[in-house]
Amino acid sequence: xxxxxxxxxxxxxxxxxxxxxxxxxxxxxxxxxxxxxxxxxxxxxxxxxxxxxxxxxxxxxxxxxxxxxxxxxxxxxxxxxxxxxxxxxxxxxxxxxxxxxxxxxxxxxxxxxxxxxxxxxxxxxxxxxxxxxxxxxxxxxxxxxxxxxxxxxxxxxxxxxxxxxxxxxxxxxxxxxxxxxxxxxxxxxxxxxxxxxxxxxxxxxxxxxxxxxxxxxxxxxxxxxxxxxxxxxxxxxxxxxxxxxxxxxxxxxxxxxxxxxxxxxxxxxxxxxxxxxxxxxxxxxxxxxxxxxxxxxxxxxxxxxxxxxxxxxxxxxxxxxxxxxxxxxxxxxxxxxxxxx
Amino acid sequence: xxxxxxxxxxxxxxxxxxxxxxxxxxxxxxxxxxxxxxxxxxxxxxxxxxxxxxxxxxxxxxxxxxxxxxxxxxxxxxxxxxxxxxxxxxxxxxxxxxxxxxxxxxxxxxxxxxxxxxxxxxxxxxxxxxxxxxxxxxxxxxxxxxxxxxxxxxxxxxxxxxxxxxxxxxxxxxxxxxxxxxxxxxxxxxxxxxxxxxxxxxxxxxxxxxxxxxxxxxxxxxxxxxxxxxxxxxxxxxxxxxxxxxxxxxxxxxxxxxxxxxxxxxxxxxxxxxxxxxxxxxxxxxxxxxxxxxxxxxxxxxxxxxxxxxxxxxxxxxxxxxxxxxxxxxxxxx
Ligand SMILES: Nc1ncnc2c1ncn2[C@@H]1O[C@H](COP(=O)(O)OP(=O)(O)OP(=O)(O)O)[C@@H](O)[C@H]1O
Ligand SMILES: [Mg+2]
Numbered sequence: 001x002x003x004x005x006x007x008x009x010x011x012x013x014x015x016x017x018x019x020x021x022x023x024x025x026x027x028x029x030x031x032x033x034x035x036x037x038x039x040x041x042x043x044x045x046x047x048x049x050x051x052x053x054x055x056x057x058x059x060x061x062x063x064x065x066x067x068x069x070x071x072x073x074x075x076x077x078x079x080x081x082x083x084x085x086x087x088x089x090x091x092x093x094x095x096x097x098x099x100x101x102x103x104x105x106x107x108x109x110x111x112x113x114x115x116x117x118x119x120x121x122x123x124x125x126x127x128x129x130x131x132x133x134x135x136x137x138x139x140x141x142x143x144x145x146x147x148x149x150x151x152x153x154x155x156x157x158x159x160x161x162x163x164x165x166x167x168x169x170x171x172x173x174x175x176x177x178x179x180x181x182x183x184x185x186x187x188x189x190x191x192x193x194x195x196x197x198x199x200x201x202x203x204x205x206x207x208x209x210x211x212x213x214x215x216x217x218x219x220x221x222x223x224x225x226x227x228x229x230x231x232x233x234x235x236x237x238x239x240x241x242x243x244x245x246x247x248x249x250x251x252x253x254x255x256x257x258x259x260x261x262x263x264x265x266x267x268x269x270x271x272x273x274x275x276x277x278x279x280x281x282x283x284x285x286x287x288x289x290x291x292x293x294x295x296x297x298x299x300x301x302x303x304x305x306x307x308x309x310x311x312x313x314x315x316x317x318x319x320x321x322x323x324x325x326x327x328x329x330x331x332x333x334x335x336x337x338x339x340x341x
Numbered sequence: 342x343x344x345x346x347x348x349x350x351x352x353x354x355x356x357x358x359x360x361x362x363x364x365x366x367x368x369x370x371x372x373x374x375x376x377x378x379x380x381x382x383x384x385x386x387x388x389x390x391x392x393x394x395x396x397x398x399x400x401x402x403x404x405x406x407x408x409x410x411x412x413x414x415x416x417x418x419x420x421x422x423x424x425x426x427x428x429x430x431x432x433x434x435x436x437x438x439x440x441x442x443x444x445x446x447x448x449x450x451x452x453x454x455x456x457x458x459x460x461x462x463x464x465x466x467x468x469x470x471x472x473x474x475x476x477x478x479x480x481x482x483x484x485x486x487x488x489x490x491x492x493x494x495x496x497x498x499x500x501x502x503x504x505x506x507x508x509x510x511x512x513x514x515x516x517x518x519x520x521x522x523x524x525x526x527x528x529x530x531x532x533x534x535x536x537x538x539x540x541x542x543x544x545x546x547x548x549x550x551x552x553x554x555x556x557x558x559x560x561x562x563x564x565x566x567x568x569x570x571x572x573x574x575x576x577x578x579x580x581x582x583x584x585x586x587x588x589x590x591x592x593x594x595x596x597x598x599x600x601x602x603x604x605x606x607x608x609x610x611x612x613x614x615x616x617x618x619x620x621x622x623x624x625x626x627x628x629x630x631x632x633x634x635x636x637x638x639x640x641x642x643x644x645x646x647x648x649x650x651x652x653x654x655x656x657x658x659x660x661x662x663x664x665x666x667x668x669x670x671x672x673x674x675x
Contacts, residue, residue: 237447238442238444238447238448239447239448239449239450239451241402241442241448242440242442242448242449242450242510242513243450243461244402244434245400245402245434245435245439245440245442245514246434246435246461246462246465246513247431247432247433247434247435247436247462247465247466248431248435248461248462248465249431257450257453260450260452260453261450261451261452264452334452335451335452336451336452336497336499337451337497337499
């Protein structure tokens with residue numbers, strides 16, 4: 001297993017290099033001008049100077065090389081320095097810098113990460129926690145009213161887009177419901193809000209309810225379907241009959257024997273879905289004005305901020321590759337029949 | 342097998358019906374039989390004759406719905422199992438009645454160690470702690486002939502061969518010293534040499550532990566080797582039951598005779614082709630009002646189409662459900 005993991009980790013290096021090259025080339029092909037958003041009164045030679053100062057004068061392979069050095073060597077060194085409060089070398093190195101804000105991209109990402117994790121991450125956790133029991137019970141009582149209702153809700157959950165459910169909720173809970181009502185919920189997520197006491201914690205919960213519900217419903221809809229299908233696959237198998245023949249209670253049969261087997265594919269699906277927490281919630285972040293990573297990415301695209309977009313996209317790619325690896329390793333851990341060497 | 346001892350298991354008039362999209366399937370129709378303590382009862386009959394469903398009905402292992410037990414009585418040690426609550430039934434299952442199923446490759450849970458799976462009933466029914474259960478599990482593995490039992494407890498089912506897994510299944514079934522072991526075609530999925538080994542093992546265990554066994558099989562040859570008594574099932578009914586030697590010496594039901602003729606004989610001529618029974622086993626959509634074997638029976642006459650024959654006793658300990666009397670070579674009266 002360890003061998004396998006190391007082999008896989010080594011193999012991710014060329015994969016990621018290749019992905020980064022593709023991202024770099026694609027964005028370079030895009031006909032965008034970083035000075036395009038500047039006032040028209042700026043003379044052409046000044047614009048050219050700005051371009052030069054952004055490093056655009058150099059040939060593409062040099063720029064790619066510089067980005068590689070900045071992202072893979074300088075940024076990690078920087079993070080290490082900050083974490084351990086030390087200085088490596090002279091501590092002065094070029095970082096991947098956003099064109100529009102002139103601040104290092106990694107700092108921007110770290111700044112936006114908490115919002116995304118709070119809202120989107122929480123909705124994923126909530127989704128998973130709801131989905132698993134629902135999936136288990138739906139399968140156990142297949143075709144019961146509970147199962148039918150669950151099927152209906154999850155159909156709605158993943159066929160209605162989040163920008164629709166989001167706006168619908170905003171219309172109901174932020175505009176129709178009166179502002180002084182207990183049921184009123186803020187439509188804009190206030191990132192500057194700090195939790196200091198019970199009341200501010202209450203407000204934090206309030207402002208999280210809608211985005212978390214919208215995304216949570218979407219996630220739960222999908223995962224509960226997987227869970228149900230996987231349980232159903234297992235419920236008919238011979239080992240379940242054996243477990244019953246041993247006189248075990250239904251709870252043990254279901255929650256130990258069947259669940260343990262059914263979770264194997266579901267855990268994989270859950271792990272593979274985690275990168276989407278970071279990237280895939282762009283729309284919901286827009287709807288509720290959560291200024292997380294999705295928001296940052298959209299802003300970067302609008303401002304033609306190529307280093308920002310490139311780095312963010314690449315980080316998403318890294319997450320996808322990483323969680324693919326995690327999923328495979330989890331599979332090997334959960335299923336004793338799988339041997340990776 | 343002590344003659345006349347009170348039976349450990351007494352089934353009467355058991356009826357099991359499946360409700361399916363295509364209507365009802367009367368899979369078990371008024372089945373009655375007895376099992377004496379320590380006796381080995383062989384159950385034969387072709388695929389779909391209701392052998393498995395009968396045994397699973399006894400012990401509440403059928404999914405309900407679609408299955409429903411419409412009637413009958415199953416006295417186990419004098420108590421009616423069918424009237425028990427789910428909890429009471431669970432206490433009988435796996436502790437006083439053990440089960441071994443056909444396919445050892447799929448009957449064990451792939452993600453738990455063999456040790457865990459043997460220890461489960463021990464901890465549940467015998468109230469053992471982990472350590473005691475572990476020691477007992479190792480003993481059981483040794484008992485069923487698996488060497489290096491201690492180490493093998495930590496292995497997963499996929500690390501065992503088919504025959505070994507069936508031994509593990511037997512160990513699980515015997516873990517709580519059951520009074521009855523029900524083995525549903527335990528050797529069908531195994532190759533011939535392994536089959537023979539498992540048969541030997543069961544014979545030996547039976548001598549050692551003295552439990553009664555119900556052994557379901559397609560193979561009359563196997564029955565001849567191990568059973569005390571045989572019950573032949575057809576179309577969800579018992580069509581004949583007798584002591585093994587009586588059944589082989591003097592088969593009464595045309596279906597039994599046909600089954601015996603399909604057996605390859607050791608003394609028979611090499612070139613002789615194996616016989617098969619012509620026709621299809623019946624689907625049983627409703628309570629039968631005629632003999633279900635009638636369409637495949639060369640001896641059928643008009644009464645067979647009008648009535649469903651009940652069990653009749655041509656001699657003590659030998660029951661047959663047929664209107665034709667093989668002794669006189671004519672229709673039986675009454
Ligand atoms: N879940 C079910 N739903 C509907 N019908 C069923 C179900 N299980 C079994 N049956 C029916 O019950 C009848 C008896 O089946 P059973 O499994 O007892 O046969 P069997 O004698 O054990 O056969 P085999 O030798 O193949 O194991 C069959 O006709 C089958 O179609
Ligand atoms: Mg069967």
